Amino acid sequence: MMWVEDWTPNAACKSAQPDQLFVRGAEQNKAKQLCAGCPVRTECLAEALDNQIEWGVWGGMTERERRALLRRRPTASWRTVLETAREQSAGVPAGRAAAV
Template structure:
């Protein structure tokens, strides 16, 4: 997919009520769940980190998580460059893995039922639902 410059037009939260993304406490987990499958999560996070956005959930991270990351990695001058490089490497590795599986005669990806869940699997909450 590559790096998406107009990420906000493709974000999973683009139709969400902004009040649901600028929340505190347990409500942050609901906001972060929206980011889980977002195709532009890295772009969103990079923008928030580079711009030092102080409030809200961006790229699946709360303001507290972003502040902690910025403190741990003060040497990073461009989160966009760092995350774009990581995303490109991931996409290359994913393509190589799919090619190896196909060469062995297997599916490009494992069927979902073969993937072991890490913990209890719960459906993602819908933002704005009561």
């Protein structure tokens, strides 16, 4: 799968009310369900991590879950990390999918 630069038009949440994604507690699980089948979930998550977005559910992760990742790898380019992981899981040699 190729990385989608302009991912927002393809997001599963594009027609959702913002209040559905910026919730607390158990309501976050409902918001995460919206992300479950999203075709651009990875791009959304990379955006939130690389820009250290503090609020809301992005890419199926809560702010607490994202903070934990950021603490483990504070200087990572999350786009690179997630893009490489996606390529490896699809069996595409690293760097090849971007060139296709």
